[in-house]
Structures are given as C-alpha cells and as structure tokens.
Amino acid sequence: MSSTTDASTGRAQIAARTLRTDRWWLPPLANAVGLAAWVAYATVRAFMQDYYYVPEYGYLTPFYSPCVSTGCVPEASHFGQILPDVWWLPYAAISLPFLLLFRLTCYYYRKAYYRAFWLSPPACAVAEPHKKYSGETRFPLIMQNLHRYFFYIAGLITLINLYDAIEAFFKPGGGFGLGLGNIILLVNVVLLFAYTLSCHSCRSGVGGRINHFSRHPVRYKMWTFVTKLNTRHMQFAWATLASLAITDFYIMAVSAGWITDLRIVG
Amino acid sequence: MSESTGSVRADVTQGAAPHTGEAHTDENIEQHDYDVVVIGAGGAGLRAAIEARLQGKRTAIISKSLFGKAHTVMAEGGCAASMGNANPNDNWQVHYRDTMRGGKFLNNWRMAELHAKEAPDRVWELETYGALFDRLPDGTISQRNFGGHTYPRLAHVGDRTGLELIRTLQQKVVSLQQEDFKATGDYESHIRVFHECTITELFKTRQEGDSTAKIAGCFGYFRDNGRFVRFDAPAIVLATGGVGKSYSVTSNSWEYTGDGHALALRAGATLINMEFLQFHPTGMVWPPSVKGILVTESVRGDGGVLRNSDGKRFMFEYVPDVFKDQYATTEEEGDRWYEDADNNRRPPELLPRDEVARAINSEVKAGRGSPHGGVFLDIASRLKPEQILKRLPSMHHQFKELADVDITKEPMEVGPTCHYVMGGVEVDPDTAMSIVPGLFAAGEVAGGMHGSNRLGGNSLSDLLVFGRRSGLHAAQYVDSLGAAPAIAEADVSAALDRALLPFSTATDGGENPFQVQQELQKTMHELVGIIRKEDEMEMALKKLEDIATRTRTVSVSGHREFNPGWHLALDLRNMLLVSLCVGKAALERQESRGGHTRDDFPVMDSDWRHLLLVCSALGEDNVELTRKEQIAMRPELFDLFELDELKKYYTGEELGGHRADHGSAGEGAS
C-alpha cells in the first residue's frame, strides 16, 4: 500500500494512515455528495426533453441551449434544428458534451474529484489507497491538457447563454418583459462569465504566458483582472453549479405550471 | 595544491559504529582533503567558497545547520551599497563617511574603504546569479533609507533581504556544481557542502625552529550520526557569524555560540573590539517563547512611539546634549515631523539604536516598565488599522502568529535584545587573513570593519565584500605554499578526546549543560549587558571562572546521533571563551562608545579612540588582554571629513595631517 503507512524505506515507522485529528474527511465527503447530486439532477434533466422552455416569456433553460434538435419547440431553437429527435439524444447535445468536458478538465474540478472520488489524496497528509500513481502523465489523464480547447468552446457557449438571456427580455409575442425568470437567467449568465473568464487557461492566454508584462500593458491589465477573478475560481465553480440548477429548476417549474413567474414588467 | 584533493581519502575503519559516547580508541574518523575549507554557510562563507572555487580551488563548505538556513536568512532590512540608483549623489566616499561615523571612528578604516568601494559590484554580481531585488521605475535596483545612511542605499527585497542573499548564493553554489558535473561527471568534484557538521578544533603544523605554525586542517563531527571527521586543508576561512547566544535575550539563533571566535583564539589568532555588542532597542519581550525576536526599526519610522507604564513618552527625557538640536522637544513637534520633515525636528524615538536601548533600560530599571519587563511600543493609537496593515504587514503577522497580539489594537511590549557583535578576529584588511598563516575570517566573525557600532545594512554588504576577499586570498595563499602542511596525529586524538569528554564525565556526575548555559546567559545579560559597571563586570568575571570549571565537567547521556545535550556541551566552552573576552575588554575600556556603555564612564573619550583591545587565548578556558594602537587613516581619506567633525573624535595632535591644516601647521603626521 502507501509508502506512508508501510515504511519500508527508512521512514519513521508509523502505521496510522493519518494522525490528523480534525474532520479531514468532511470536505471530500461534502464535495462527493454535492457533485454526485448535481450530476444526477443534470442527467435526469438533460434526457427529460420537456419543461425546458416557457413560451410566454421566452425563457430557455441553459440545459437545452442551444436547442438544436428537431424535437425542440421552434421558438426555442435560436440556432436552427440539426439533430434528430431520438430519446437518447439530449436536445442540446452539441453543447452539453463540451460543457461537461470543460468542467471535467477544469483545474478546480480536477482537484475536487481527484480528492473526493479518486481519493488521490482524500485530504492532505492522509494516505491514499492506490498502489501505483502516475498523475496526469498517461492516457486518459494526459487529456486534461486539452482543457484550453474546451475553454474556447465553453466561451462560445456562454455567449449563446448570454444571447438567450437577452432574448428573454423580448417576449415571443412582442414587447419588453421582465420577470424573476429574467433576473435568474441574467445572474446565471454573469456567474457563467465569471467562472469561464477566471479559468486558468484564460489567465495564461491573456497574459500569463509572457514574461515582460511591462512591454504589454494591455495584456498585463487583462491578466491582472483575470488573476483577481481566478482567486475565486472555486467559488465560481460552485456558484455556477448552483445557479445552473436553480435556473433550470425555476424554468422547469414555471414551464410545468407548478409556479407562475413573478412578473415585474409585462 | 595537491591534485588528489576533494575526495574521501580513507574511511579508516577500525571499530564499531559510534552509537555511544564510549570506546573512542577504535573510533573511525572520516577524512577529506581540500585546498580551502570554509567554515560557515552564511553570506560570508558562501561568497568565500564561490570565490575559492572560481579560482580553481577544491573547496569544502561546512555548516552547523542545513545548507541554506544559516543565520543570514534572518536579515530583513537590506544590503548597503552606494549604487546611486535612488539618489545620484551617493558614492563610495559618502558611504565611507557614514560607516566611520557610525563606528565612532574606531573602525579599521581600510576595511571601511574597501567595503564602501566594492559593495556595489558585489550587489550587481548577485543579479547575475539570479537575485531579484525590488526595482525602481527605471528598472534599476531600488534602495531604501536606513538609520545613519545619508542617502537611500539599501538594496532590498521587501523585508526578506537576507533570505534572498543566502538563496542566491546557495543557488550559485549549485550552479557551479552543475558546471563541474558537466566537466567531471561528479557534482562534488570541486565544491562540496558538508552540512550539519560542527567544527570543534583547528589544526596547525608543528614546526620546529622559528618558522610560524600554519593552518593544516580542522576537526569536527556530523550532528546527525555523531561521527567524527577531519579536513586536511592548508587554508581555512572562518565565517561562523556571531556570539549572541551568550545572552539570555537575543535576536540570534542557537548557531551563534561564537564558535569561530573561539576556534580562532585556540588556534593562536587574536580578537579585537570584543567589548562592542549591538543591542537592538526593540525586541519582543513577551511571550517567553519569542523573547528577543526583532521588532523592526520601521515601526518607529512609521510613527510608533515608546511609552512607559505611566503612559508617558519617555524618550523626550533622554535626548543627549550632542543631539539636542536635531530632535523635537515636544510631542506636538515630533508628531508634525512625520508630515513635514523639513520644518520640524524628528521625534526622539528615532535616536540611534544605542541611545534608545539605554533609555528603555533605564525606564525598566526605574520600575516604569511594562508587565513583562519591557516598555510599550504603540502604533495602534497612532495609525489607522488599514495603514498598519499596509505598512507593517510582517510585523502584524509576527505579533499575530507568535504573540497573539493584534498590533492594530494593542501596543507591543518591547525591550533591548542582543543583536550583533562588532568584535571579532583581527584580520589583515586586504586579505582577511588573521595572524595565523592560512586562517582567514570574514563576516560577523571578523572584527574591525564596523568599529564600535554597525550601521544597519552594512553587515550584508560586509559579508559579500570580505567573503569574496577571503576566498580570493585563501586561494592565493594556497598557491604560494610549497608542501602541504601536515596535521600531527597526536592533535587529532587530542581533539577526539576533547569532543568525547562530556560522555566520560557522565560517570562522574557532571552537570546538565542546559543549566550551565542558562547561568552563563544570565550572567552576561545581567552583568555585562547593555549598561556596564565596574563592580558588576568584576562579579561577572568571577562567575565566569566558576562556570569555566563547571563547563569542563558538564555531562551528557544517550547516543551521539543528533544529541542536543552533547552539542551544547561542546558549544558551551566556546560561549565561555567569548564571554570572557567580552567581559575583560568591557572592563578595560573606560569610556562609553557605540556598543559599549559604562555607567561609571558615561562619555566618549578621544584618548580611547585609537586604542584597540586585543584578546588572545590563555590555555583552554582563559584569555589575555593587550592594548594596541590603531594605524592612522590615510591622508586622502582623512581629508574626506571636515575638521570640525573630526574634532569630536580625535585628540588634538592626531588632527595635524588634515587638509585644513596644511600650510599653516607645516608638517603634520605623514
């Protein structure tokens, strides 16, 4: 097992996996529960193919954006309909996989699930259960290096989400409208931007990779801005999970008629 | 020198592994040959080793602590060098004058001259090793103001300049090893670090006739496994730092037991200026765990004031006459100075270190101290919390983490702490060689450069300038030698016996070394501390005599692997020897100057300026004191000062050679 516990290598002979006395298992457990719950919800919703659009107000849930299946309500398809309508294919199947990969390869989520699910390590100074470890040097984990491509794509998708949120201010029937749903959609988009822009690949791309900031004042400014956001990347990661679920749930609830949207204008 | 150096010659195994302190007859002693052995891996030692290696010499670096952890890491403020980046008027002459003034003209002027001239090159050189100093807008190295320096002069990296210095030199050593690896396939073919290794003895040749005995090598033990080691080397550079551990309140770490000072003495070299110790006025006094840790001068520079238990800003009572014109007389004026320095006089909290330290000492003695025997340093009522956090982040952090005191809300308790020893091995200013051929000294262990008081920031530059010089001249000395000096085997076994003595006395029921150490520290702190009196010092010397006997018989138990009791038992005799030097020299010097304050002789006396007190060893645990005349300053250096200033320090006849005197007084001193 771990070199920490079977100290055959001249290390201090201590059998305990860890001598930590705090509740070190709590954060990985909480993360595992949180992530699992979210994935479960998202999976159910992605395949539900219903309650994703509120025609009166033009609310489209981000889980179905862009809605490009022939199964979509035409008003919800802002970017055409190119996918066949089959039960196993989510209506937003051209964006969802990339969003999934974006988050799966995100430096923060990597940390979270390596710790919470793979227990590698479960917490600092707590021995991990694996015999061998090669990190991100081999297939499949070496693919984590592709994160920046998913970042580029996710950036585009976030623009689509922005479009959706703006579009929702103009009711399909015509005229300007503002309801709680609009606010939720907008907050969600703002958080998505914060999460996406605070990405480490973004930080490197806008300026991190250069060594002479002083010769590139604009890029230095951008880097400083992204760096500020980046220190909160973890918070944005969780905030967007929450805001996505809330947005989706709200639209589902309104769409299903469980609640009525709180209207402010129109 | 010899071609076969740098390798383990033989591991003359004769007996069992050294797990106990006994059985030293079949002891195996690891042996190494080098051209130059540098004892000490602080700034001075590393710079010396780098130079010796650059001169093609096979070099060993020995250090008590791990590589990269020497005391130099603790330096905060900066490294003084008149690069003139921050103020173009700065140059070596100004730096020279500041240094001499700081030392009250007792400095070895040639060292001060070399130091002022060479410091900029030494700092620039560090950049080529990879150092990253803070910058000015024009891209050059930033320089900061510090007490006693006319212009902003200290190259710095935030408040961790010492760390930058040592890491840079450490990485330069590694880069040289990488070069050697490329050339020879062995990283350690030309420069090797022996860390956690303590040197306990220096060896000299035993020569008949009138030829002087030369350095031949040294002896020590590895702290981790307790094994003994000898280095055969014709040149040794001492760079072992200071002596502060002989005091109970000090900013210095356990390494500062004065090993180099004592090694030099026992090898026949001399120490000078040992009466001059710098007490920093503001060290932490509470909690006990951090007693002595430094509170940076910038706290006062940024508005912090000192108060006694009555809440009074007592420093106004302590402005000495010579400074009366430059310091504020009312709190209002002092406070205005922070905003408008040109039209107001500075507050007396910013008097030189020795003045402030003495004032705090008097307040405490008069019963107006803080609960834990210091005074209050108050910044909380002077600045807004945000300002404190911005200007003094590391102090805030230090008090928060170590003392659980929030300096934005409460005052700090501070008191004087033993900080730096100006005295040290008497060396030739140009070559850094002591009176023993082959024995060099640089850094805090060398004496002379700082005179009676060191300016802040002048130590780090001193390490670089004289570190390099000692390495260079050690290499040249080695080249000049004919045959390699040989170590007498009898000396080796004597050194071995001495090192094992604490184990053998164990059976005779000797004392716990920790106890003896505490007593020594207490004696020095209370009786030869910041303010000195004849009767107290006489008492101290008596006590030291007693401690000397007890030091010889301290006993330790357990094994030799990383045994702190044993290590201390061996360090103790160095602390003792050094304390004797301090005590005797302090008793002898009947004046007050810089880091030496006599209650019974409170003023500076020009007749003492040109006198050096020289210590040499008298057997294993006693020292002898002699007086020596300073060499007069070179005329063109003398002329850098105005006559009026010199008059404060020099006697009438000494002033004859000054430029202002030429023509009128005819021939002065040449």
Next chain:
Amino acid sequence: MAESTSHLHHFKVWRGDDEKGEIVDYPVEVNEGEVVLDIIHRLQATEANDLAVRWNCKAGKCGSCSAEINGRPSLMCMTRMNTFADDEPVTVTPLRTFPVIRDLVTDVSFNYTKAREIPSFEPPKDLAPGEYRMQQVDVERSQEFRKCIECFLCQNTCHVVRDHEENKENFAGPRYLMRIAELDMHPLDAADRQLDAQDEHGLGMCNITKCCTEVCPEHIKITDNALIPMKERVVDRKYDPLVWLGSKIFKRSGA
C-alpha cells in the same frame, strides 16, 4: 504583574530511529504564549536531554523545524499552543515522507538532490553586471516564489512521493517545480525550461490537488501561481497545435 498561566499538557512525541520507534507520552508544563517548539525544548532540557529536533531561527524564517503536529505538516516554531484545547493531546512526529534519522529529525537530502537537478539561472550573454534592468511588475511573480524558506513541508505533503516512494526518482516535487516556474518567468533568464519541466522533472505527475499550497507557511500560492501556469506553458509547447503553428509562422517574439 500579569501572572502567567500554566498547565500540564499531554504531549505525544515520536521517538526512534530508522529501524523502529514509537510514540512516547510526556506530561509537560505549558505556559501562556508558548509554541510547540518551546515544549519540545522543555522536554529536551528536562526529561529527554537527547530528544533530537532540528531548529534554528525560531521565527518562521529558516524552515528548519518542520514536523507533523496532530498529523498536520507544520513548523513547530509557528504552531501556538493556544490553538489546542488544554485537554487535547498534541502528537508530534517527524515528517513522514523522508527517512528518519532520529526522533523528530529526518534526512531531507532528497530535496537537495532535486535542487541540483534543476538547471540554474542562465544569465543573458549580452549584459554585464550592473546593466540589468527589470521592471517591478516583471519580477513580482518570481519574487513570490523566492519567499520560499525551504521548509520542505510541501515536498513532504505531496502525495506523489509521500504515498509512492518509487516516484521520488522522477518527480522534483512542488518546491522545485516552482523553482522552474520562477526561472521560466524570470524576465532575463536565457534558458528554455518548459519541455524539461514535463519530460524530466515530472510536472505531469502533479494532479493539482493543492496540498502543497495548503501547508506552505509562507502562504505561497504554489499550485495556482506556479504549477498550473507552468502546466499551461507546457501545453503551449507540447499540446497546443495552434500556438505551435503561430510560433512557427510569427517567430517567437520576446514573450
């Protein structure tokens, strides 16, 4: 006079050598304001004269006194006793990733070996000493990494080597991967380090789980500011055809 409060605390200290060892119980006096290292020193001066411990500055500046306190890698001189409840036992063990020498002292030579494997600063050929010009914004990133006091707590905590002895050979560890980042971001360093970071020094072994950052007493953001940016720079060179193509077409400017 504020009387100091003191109480008896239950200390558990690992005593032993490279062959065997055990945790020994010591009841020991603790006074107000003390840190763990003070207590270890008290043991040393009283009942355990030969208790081995490494320390130097006692001010969190030299990085000598690293140990594991209640299982957490920490500096003994910076761990205040009042962070523990009076009746909470305090367990002190040596670092568990390096071979132990005795008691709390470990053999940290792994780190010095790794340090030597990282190519040193390569000074620019066309600049003499004194001619270096650098802007503060350009040196700041590397300066953060140079705050490192080489306590090796990060090296000790990193699971890549802590749990897998066999990885020691191919993995430089966070402190030295950070050293590569420091030099790679140095505005005047002339060497190319990015490919070697991945191929020679094991940057790919790091799975950015951030334990190095969590334990760093200097609060250096090792993972966010050194390791991840370095991974991104490696991607630039090794895994990003766009950047690679760009660099071929517009030959790399002074970036």
